[in-house]
Amino acid sequence: MRILSIVGARPQFVKLAPVADAFATAGVEHLIVHTGQHYDSRMSDVFFAELAIPEPDVHLGVGSGSHGVQTGAMLSALDGVLDEHRPDWVLVYGDTNSTVAGALAAVKLHLPVAHLEAGLRSFNRRMPEEHNRVLTDHAADLLLAPTQVAVGHLAAEGLAARTVLVGDVMTDVCFRVRDAVLARPHPLPAAVEQAGAHLVATIHRADNTDDPDRLAAIVAALADLPLPVLLLAHPRLAARAAEFGISLQTGSIVPAPPLPYPAMVSAVVRSRGVVTDSGGLQKEAYLLGVPCTTLRTETEWVETLKGGWNVLDPELTQVRSVAARPAPTTDRGSPYGDGRSAHRVAETLAAGLAPR
């Protein structure tokens, strides 16, 4: 069996790590195509190196651009690659422009497509990711759902027959890395290390970064928090802040470049709380038992809200009072699987569940 994975953005490299591992164990022929959506070494190479992911077999080098330009460039570059390799499965991950481009290119060539992390919904149609998810789910032949809630969304859209609940592969990688970093913590910047307690923050969504007033309000809220805030700045955040003349080096904020995955898990597991607009980080905080405050109107990972582990604060009215709240005592259960989801992905693909 030959499987061709299409990835391009940081969260996809994290998901790819346990999947590539499971494919290697199962003896699957696995090709990796990197679209080049993320190209800074801190957003890409370092994830391959530190998570021991095999080098991509093909790199499309597409880079940044408007959504249409970026997605279109991927589509036109993928045709030849897919035609050359004719895999038994094309596997696409998550909800980025690389996901929808991969799914669309493959179905047009009548290649079976599986979507990993299918069925997530924010129901916020302003988000480019929401369109990417819905379009990919409806194009794909096999929907690998991470949670029971995702299975329910797919059933409500008439997609139950193509759906398999496999669990969340991010749990696999998060638990594996957590165990390693608990044994050997990664150092934090001196200002954070010396304080003895800290928060971790990330902000990268266009709705939060691209309006100067909104971004200034978020930076002011973070600056006002009662503990040092390690702000891991996505390139878009750094660029917009510079453009709008907003200094990230203010108040409690300790700005730093994005971290590789193990260093990020280490920073979070040692933190008192996370403030973010990232989907992945909300869930990592939950898996690691760290309270999270999410600066968005909704979350796809609704399980994290139960028991107050994750609190939504789009209006920034609660951040100051809740960001450093104590961890709830409620049991989190394991809505994101048991850490063996990637093996179920490999088994499900091998079972050839392509109903078309």
Ligand code: UD1
């Ligand atoms: C993408 C995903 C988002 C995911 C995020 C993780 C889409 C629509 N969005 O958003 O779901 O949460 O990745 O990080 O696919 N840039 C660089 N260097 C890079 C990559 C990006 O400088 O290596 C800058 C460029 O200015 C670029 C901007 O960041 O225009 C945005 O990058 P893009 O890939 O378009 O979207 P993300 O915001 O990263």
